[in-house]
Amino acid sequence: RAPCCDKANVKKGPWSPEEDAKLKAYIAQHGTGGNWISLPQKIGLKRCGKSCRLRWLNYLRPNIKHGGFSEEEDNIICSLYISIGSRWSIIAAQLPGRTDNDIKNYWNTRLKKKLLSKEKQGRQAISLNQETMIKRESDTTSMVNQLIPYWPNQEPHDLNQASITKFSDDHHQQPNTTTNFHYPFDFSSTQEQLYENTCSQLPNTPYVINGTGSNLIDMVYSSVPQQLESYSGVVDMVNGTSSGTNSSSAESTSWGNVVYPPMLSNFDASQQGMLQNFPFEESGGYFGLH
DNA sequence: AACGCCTGCAACCGCGTCGTA
DNA sequence: TTACGACGCGGTTGCAGGCGT
Numbered sequence: 001r002a003p004c005c006d007k008a009n010v011k012k013g014p015w016s017p018e019e020d021a022k023l024k025a026y027i028a029q030h031g032t033g034g035n036w037i038s039l040p041q042k043i044g045l046k047r048c049g050k051s052c053r054l055r056w057l058n059y060l061r062p063n064i065k066h067g068g069f070s071e072e073e074d075n076i077i078c079s080l081y082i083s084i085g086s087r088w089s090i091i092a093a094q095l096p097g098r099t100d101n102d103i104k105n106y107w108n109t110r111l112k113k114k115l116l117s118k119e120k121q122g123r124q125a126i127s128l129n130q131e132t133m134i135k136r137e138s139d140t141t142s143m144v145n146q147l148i149p150y151w152p153n154q155e156p157h158d159l160n161q162a163s164i165t166k167f168s169d170d171h172h173q174q175p176n177t178t179t180n181f182h183y184p185f186d187f188s189s190t191q192e193q194l195y196e197n198t199c200s201q202l203p204n205t206p207y208v209i210n211g212t213g214s215n216l217i218d219m220v221y222s223s224v225p226q227q228l229e230s231y232s233g234v235v236d237m238v239n240g241t242s243s244g245t246n247s248s249s250a251e252s253t254s255w256g257n258v259v260y261p262p263m264l265s266n267f268d269a270s271q272q273g274m275l276q277n278f279p280f281e282e283s284g285g286y287f288g289l290h
Numbered sequence: 291a292a293c294g295c296c297t298g299c300a301a302c303c304g305c306g307t308c309g310t311a
Numbered sequence: 312t313t314a315c316g317a318c319g320c321g322g323t324t325g326c327a328g329g330c331g332t
Contacts, residue, residue: 001305004317014300014326037317053318054301066299089320101300104321109298295331302324309317 004037005048012048015055019045023052024060032056058099065097069106077103077111 026043033039037049045052058064069077073095080091086107088100095103 002316012302035317048302050303050318051301057319058300086321100320105299108322293332295329297329298327300324300326303322305320305322307317307319309315311313311315 004050005040007048009046010040010048010051011046012051015059019047020055020060023056027056027060054101058101063097064099066102073098074111074114077107078115081107 022043022045026039032053033042035049036053039045039049039052040047047055076094077091080087080094084090086104088104088107092098092100092103
């Protein structure tokens with residue numbers, strides 16, 4: 001693949017205030033012109049077009065918020081990460097003023113650790129309930145395996161790629177009011193919308209639920225040990241026989257600081273498929289049966 | 291004070307996808 | 312249909328500042 005610019009003649013590294021000013025002034029007056037590659041030449045910047053784009057999107061464009069993530073935002077990020085994984089641009093679309101890069105950094109440097117520490121606490125509680133848990137996991141394994149294939153009603157190639165581009169473009173321009181969820185999530189009203197959005201964001205995601213189904217269970221158990229009893233209801237919800245005492249299928253399910261979506265729809269089944277990729281494996285097989 | 295390690299963040303890189311000629 | 316340029320995304324890197332010894 002040919003390089004996007006002349007690597008030898010472009011400046012790399014941190015941006016100077018002068019460069020920022022040039023880029024900002026030009027875009028304020030002309031917009032990006034739909035061509036980032038040629039933009040640096042137009043304004044006399046010795047920068048790669050991609051670098052200009054990144055600088056604008058992550059730092060210079062208006063209404064950018066840096067740092068100071070609120071508890072609300074933490075919860076939204078965690079919830080969405082659990083739902084869709086490391087799709088930072090999608091997650092950023094739900095947090096006006098936040099950039100995907102910011103969220104990614106925040107997750108990697110702080111949030112992940114925060115959750116891992118909760119996991120540790122949860123592990124301790126789990127050991128007290130291990131016998132009960134193993135029985136439930138065993139029950140759930142056979143149940144979750146029935147959810148194959150991952151996209152029960154929609155073939156991946158049917159998904160609208162145009163909407164993906166539109167969606168991701170929009171979130172960089174301004175807060176997208178049609179996809180902007182507010183915390184605490186009201187999944188009873190937004191679930192369908194999130195499902196649609198997520199479908200359109202995951203055009204060819206080959207997730208297939210073929211694992212043990214223990215990931216979600218471990219996560220829930222470890223994150224919120226005090227809710228162990230309530231979880232039995234969730235298992236039933238997945239099975240389509242909502243007999244739990246905690247939530248109905250239409251309600252959001254919130255434990256502690258992390259909000260988990262309800263688990264009945266196709267979307268929810270898909271979420272569990274994605275959970276297989278939930279990368280909390282640092283401690284070595286966190287999601288396995290140990 | 292000096293050194294080394296750690297952390298957080300800005301920026302870069304490579305690749306997949308899209309649009310178009 | 313295909314080739315190519317451009318865009319967008321996620322993973323990774325590198326650096327600066329903080330902190331402990």
